[in-house]
Amino acid sequence: MAKILVLYHSMYGHIETMANAVAKGAREVAGAQVEVKRVPETMPEEAFKAAGGKTNQAAPIAQPAELADYDAVIFGTGTRFGNMTGQMRNFLDQTGGLWMKGSLVGKVGSVFCSSATQHGGQESTILTFIPTLLHHGMVVVGLPYAEQRQMGLDEIKGGSPYGASTIAGGQGERQPSEQELGMAAFQGRHVATIATKLFG
Template sequence: MTKILVLYYSSYGHIEQMAQAVADGARESGADVVIKRVPEIVPPDVAGAYGFKLDQAAPIAVPDELADYDGIVFGVPTRFGGMAAQMRNFLDQTGGLWHSGALIGKVASMFTSSATQHGGQEATILTSIPTFLHHGMIIVGLPYSNTDLTLLDEVSGGTPYGASTISGSDNKRQPSERELGLARAQGRYVAQVASRQRQGDDAHAPQAE
């Protein structure tokens, strides 16, 4: 069975909700899905003062386990148009995986959030892609076959690079049904691509005589 990891960081719970939707979509495609998060690196007193959601159910991941999955969907909020430091810190610890080539050929995809409608969602995903390419991963986005990407009747996240949500400057806006639907679609698509990739790898594996 294709194994998918949804690995995320979420300060206020928006990315946490999107991660659940991505996982639901991947499971709909028959994948074995695990949701984990990266460690918080903000001091507890500061995180508490800013109202961070610290009681998240997902267990903490360790870098070496990324090699155990066929595909990894990264959920990362934008910080000034780039990846949040918590995920950057985690990925900076994957040098051993890079050295051994452990992630080559695995599927990578990403979803994100921002406070405002034009707050750097696409920039965050696009500037993260080089990290995945350095690991030799196969990049998967969110195709325009998901027609909700083209609708203009409401304020909504969603890009061809990956699903996204908008939190509002006070972080009170929650992911909409449309945004969660795009996240589920991304999960389904990642699982399908990872399954095909896994089957291709198995077909080319050395056969015992």
């Protein structure tokens, strides 16, 4: 039984929706045990609410030490100036103890993301996330072109070989499209397939 964690930070709910799609895909793989959790919000509550942050997110809050309990972790984050969110960074910066013990060495890591604009840094967010996974000794898995929806020019959409992504719009007005959710599910399935091969 491969244990898989979908761990996300979402301010306005786009990544929350993507995380559930990733988990749905992962659950399709026999032998995969999948949980969805989120990292703690670090913004002061009032500022979060004033900025329109989504307070009703069902996923439980994860603690950094928990990562050691999983065989694969699929991380989801919004883009902040072309990088992961501070909330996700803050969580990862508390994994030094795990790094010291090599607790994540050989586990599978993968990343999906969201940005407001089409070219606002989806690829840079995932690519700048990956060094943290490599420092931990994780085996990085992306979104192969076997998921052919990333090739199509039929709609403006996220998705790259680095990972699934969605375009939220300048005011967060766009929700993940069917194709983006399909790519997210593919990534979940892909990671779960590899994790079950590695960890049974």
